[in-house]
Amino acid sequence: MQLHQVLVSASHGDAVTNSALHVRALLRQLGESEIYSLHMEPSLAGEVLPLSALSSRPGRERRRDVIIYHASIGQQSVFELVASVPERLVVFYHNISPVDAFSSYDPGFAKLLSDGRRQLRDLAPRTTLAIALSQFSAADMEKMGYQNVKVVPLPVDLLPLATVEPHQPTLNHLVNATGHPVVLFVGQLLPHKRPDLLVEAAYVLANEVAPGATTVLVGASRLPSYRAVLERFVADLPGSGVWLTGHVPVAELAAFYTGADVFCTMSEHEGFCAPLIEATSFGLPVVARPFGAVPETLSGSGVLLPPDAGPRLVAEVLARVGGDVNLGSAIAGHQAEAMSRFTLEQSQKMLMVQLEPLLA
Amino acid sequence: MPRPDGADSDEAAVPVPPGGSRSAAAPPLDAAPPSPPDMDALMAELRAKVQERTREGIYTGALDGSLAAHFRRLASAHEPRDLAPLWDKLRRLEDVGGLELGGVDLGSRLPGGPALHQTANRLLNRYIDNLKSVVSKVADLADAVADVAAELVEVVSDPMSHAHPELVGEVEAVVERLAEYESLPAGSPGAVAELARRVAALEAAESRRQFHPWFSNQRFEEEFRGAREELLERYRSLAGWFRGGPGTGPVLDIGCGRGELLEVMAELGIDARGVEMDEVLAAGCRSRGLHVSAGDGLAELARSEDGSLAGLVLVQVVEHLSAQQVLDLVLLAYDKVAPGGRVVVETVNPQSLYVYAHSFYLDPTHARPVHPAYLTFLFKEAGFSEVSIDWSSPPPATDMVLPPEAAPGNEREASNVDRLNRLLFAPQDYALVATRPATGPATRPATEPS
Numbered sequence: 113m114q115l116h117q118v119l120v121s122a123s124h125g126d127a128v129t130n131s132a133l134h135v136r137a138l139l140r141q142l143g144e145s146e147i148y149s150l151h152m153e154p155s156l157a158g159e160v161l162p163l164s165a166l167s168s169r170p171g172r173e174r175r176r177d178v179i180i181y182h183a184s185i186g187q188q189s190v191f192e193l194v195a196s197v198p199e200r201l202v203v204f205y206h207n208i209s210p211v212d213a214f215s216s217y218d219p220g221f222a223k224l225l226s227d228g229r230r231q232l233r234d235l236a237p238r239t240t241l242a243i244a245l246s247q248f249s250a251a252d253m254e255k256m257g258y259q260n261v262k263v264v265p266l267p268v269d270l271l272p273l274a275t276v277e278p279h280q281p282t283l284n285h286l287v288n289a290t291g292h293p294v295v296l297f298v299g300q301l302l303p304h305k306r307p308d309l310l311v312e313a314a315y316v317l318a319n320e321v322a323p324g325a326t327t328v329l330v331g332a333s334r335l336p337s338y339r340a341v342l343e344r345f346v347a348d349l350p351g352s353g354v355w356l357t358g359h360v361p362v363a364e365l366a367a368f369y370t371g372a373d374v375f376c377t378m379s380e381h382e383g384f385c386a387p388l389i390e391a392t393s394f395g396l397p398v399v400a401r402p403f404g405a406v407p408e409t410l411s412g413s414g415v416l417l418p419p420d421a422g423p424r425l426v427a428e429v430l431a432r433v434g435g436d437v438n439l440g441s442a443i444a445g446h447q448a449e450a451m452s453r454f455t456l457e458q459s460q461k462m463l464m465v466q467l468e469p470l471l472a
Numbered sequence: 473m474p475r476p477d478g479a480d481s482d483e484a485a486v487p488v489p490p491g492g493s494r495s496a497a498a499p500p501l502d503a504a505p506p507s508p509p510d511m512d513a514l515m516a517e518l519r520a521k522v523q524e525r526t527r528e529g530i531y532t533g534a535l536d537g538s539l540a541a542h543f544r545r546l547a548s549a550h551e552p553r554d555l556a557p558l559w560d561k562l563r564r565l566e567d568v569g570g571l572e573l574g575g576v577d578l579g580s581r582l583p584g585g586p587a588l589h590q591t592a593n594r595l596l597n598r599y600i601d602n603l604k605s606v607v608s609k610v611a612d613l614a615d616a617v618a619d620v621a622a623e624l625v626e627v628v629s630d631p632m633s634h635a636h637p638e639l640v641g642e643v644e645a646v647v648e649r650l651a652e653y654e655s656l657p658a659g660s661p662g663a664v665a666e667l668a669r670r671v672a673a674l675e676a677a678e679s680r681r682q683f684h685p686w687f688s689n690q691r692f693e694e695e696f697r698g699a700r701e702e703l704l705e706r707y708r709s710l711a712g713w714f715r716g717g718p719g720t721g722p723v724l725d726i727g728c729g730r731g732e733l734l735e736v737m738a739e740l741g742i743d744a745r746g747v748e749m750d751e752v753l754a755a756g757c758r759s760r761g762l763h764v765s766a767g768d769g770l771a772e773l774a775r776s777e778d779g780s781l782a783g784l785v786l787v788q789v790v791e792h793l794s795a796q797q798v799l800d801l802v803l804l805a806y807d808k809v810a811p812g813g814r815v816v817v818e819t820v821n822p823q824s825l826y827v828y829a830h831s832f833y834l835d836p837t838h839a840r841p842v843h844p845a846y847l848t849f850l851f852k853e854a855g856f857s858e859v860s861i862d863w864s865s866p867p868p869a870t871d872m873v874l875p876p877e878a879a880p881g882n883e884r885e886a887s888n889v890d891r892l893n894r895l896l897f898a899p900q901d902y903a904l905v906a907t908r909p910a911t912g913p914a915t916r917p918a919t920e921p922s
Contacts, residue, residue: 312539324677446508
């Protein structure tokens with residue numbers, strides 16, 4: 113019996129690809145296991161197989177095998193293939209971003225998202241096992257017709273960040289040259305993550321509460337139209353101390369986590385939110401809004417803002433949590449304890465428990 | 473002596489050791505669980521603070537909702553125009569009318585009737601054909617007119633669609649800024665003073681932002697700090713001022729650097745603690761058993777209870793501060809030091825021109841020297857008694873201008889050399905020592921800015 117995984121797209125540093133690689137390492141202890149993907153970065157060729165190779169697998173034993181489909185966006189040809197393979201189907205739901213947030217910026221992308229939800233709904237009847245990264249995502253799956261959804265936290269591998277030497281010039285710059293507190297957001301610059309609200313708070317923070325404070329937003333934006341609006345917004349707010357870095361290599365990310373005073377996300381939709389785990393591993397207190405899986409991942413720790421918090425309140429919270437070392441460490445210490453169950457090993461163990469019945 | 477500890481910040485700065493990880497500060501997972509901070513209380517406190525500051529007009533006016541509104545404007549300028557309703561209307565036009573051929577019943581029982589009907593039908597159809605081509609042209613025209621009309625209506629109703637979005641954005645920004653100015657409480661000296669204070673803070677922050685060193689403060693100190701013995705000698709003399717203090721609370725050393733002064737005070741049995749902006753230096757102090765926290769010294773001072781300090785000392789710090797921060801420091805010092813307690817401020821002496829050639833500009837974070845007469849004035853105005861100046865670090869005699877050989881007739885030249893030496897080679901540092909009167913008012917005399 114074999115377990116294989118199917119992705120729409122595979123690229124380095126992508127959370128879905130990373131989790132597929134971690135799952136494969138686990139599955140290979142049991143036997144043969146491959147990752148098949150429709151699109152892939154050229155450097156992953158060999159590591160990841162083209163999706164077309166899946167159909168040409170020898171057919172006799174396929175009914176006994178298992179396909180784990182990582183769902184995060186719609187793709188008609190992948191859906192059709194997954195819907196028709198003879199293998200038993202496991203849907204691993206990474207959550208699909210809300211369509212509404214994207215429709216005005218990129219109708220094409222919004223359509224892919226709504227297609228993704230429709231396709232996922234259609235896959236429900238033939239799915240043997242449904243896995244979500246959080247209770248929040250599990251509830252979403254249940255709305256789409258899945259039953260008995262199992263929750264397995266995202267396998268987050270902290271080792272690369274923990275072992276890399278933080279990029280020294282970046283760190284020196286944060287320590288010596290920027291004003292404090294340094295507020296850090298890590299995540300893609302997409303509408304549902306509400307970086308605009310963080311920029312608003314940064315503007316109030318640097319102008320009214322803690323002069324010279326710095327807010328760093330680390331992460332790529334896959335929507336050029338949204339990035340343009342956000343960049344324009346930042347340019348229109350003089351003295352906001354906002355720094356949009358775009359995507360950065362892991363050594364620079366480690367430097368940002370090391371040099372920051374407080375982590376903040378204003379996101380309104382998260383399937384799990386791995387940066388919360390990363391920030392905690394660097395001893396950073398987290399300030400976040402209570403949406404999506406964020407409260408669940410924080411497990412009662414961190415600072416949850418009221419849902420209606422305006423830029424002034426957010427700025428005051430950031431100034432206090434980022435400026436008071438004792439308070440910051442107490443919050444971060446509580447986070448480390450509350451979130452200690454989110455380890456790569458624990459996630460892999462929980463996944464194995466769920467897959468066990470299929471192996472019999 | 474340059475001391476690049478960045479002690480010129482008024483923010484709650486928490487620098488992190490280069491190459492070090494904050495994770496070291498987080499408690500190990502097997503330690504006793506820390507009691508979680510009370511977030512509800514924190515949130516309630518900060519909500520109240522926002523309300524209070526809003527009431528007091530501390531925040532810039534016209535901010536409520538205007539940031540979000542501006543973002544929505546920018547975002548809407550990028551939204552593709554929704555043409556669906558227009559297309560619906562145009563499609564409805566297509567359904568209107570339409571003429572069918574062959575409208576005459578061909579069946580007739582009259583002799584020759586069918587032939588007549590056929591002829592009539594042919595004629596009618598020819599008519600209809602002609603009519604249809606006319607109707608089709610009219611319909612085309614109507615389509616075109618409807619199309620143009622729909623576009624026009626849309627363009628007129630939405631300025632974003634025919635004005636360049638960037639231009640609209642600029643106009644909006646100007647309008648917003650004007651609204652801010654209009655909402656300022658005119659003629660309120662408190663508000664103007666508050667604005668001036670904020671501008672000074674922003675300027676200080678901006679000037680720091682412009683300096684981007686890639687070296688560490690520790691390396692800088694190692695390279696340019698004076699010989700340890702010489703330093704200790706100077707510190708012993710400074711520490712002497714805190715012997716036999718009021719006996720309430722510790723002496724606070726703001727910008728304590730590597731903690732040499734704290735060590736000397738410990739040797740003398742003086743209870744002392746330090747604040748250091750650079751976390752690496754602060755951690756180094758703690759590893760040697762000194763009571764040092766990392767952070768912004770002025771903020772730490774402001775947080776201290778009134779009258780809780782036996783003394784306050786700042787060595788080579790005030791030359792890093794803005795003029796406003798020096799003013800604030802003096803008032804804070806009066807409030808926080810117990811009656812009978814001393815404040816010692818050591819800094820470079822701007823009356824020694826030698827300083828400018830040798831040490832002052834060696835440290836790029838030095839903002840401005842503080843004149844001893846001005847500092848004396850400030851401390852006296854703030855209510856301190858017994859304000860005195862202690863000079864130190866004379867330039868080496870070998871650097872001075874040599875007097876002429878003692879000989880009759882050389883007196884004038886000797887006097888000139890002496891004047892020159894006093895101007896050029898005055899002591900490089902001075903320490904202002906001020907004592908808070910033992911029986912003075914509990915808080916400082918009224919010193920509101922005019």
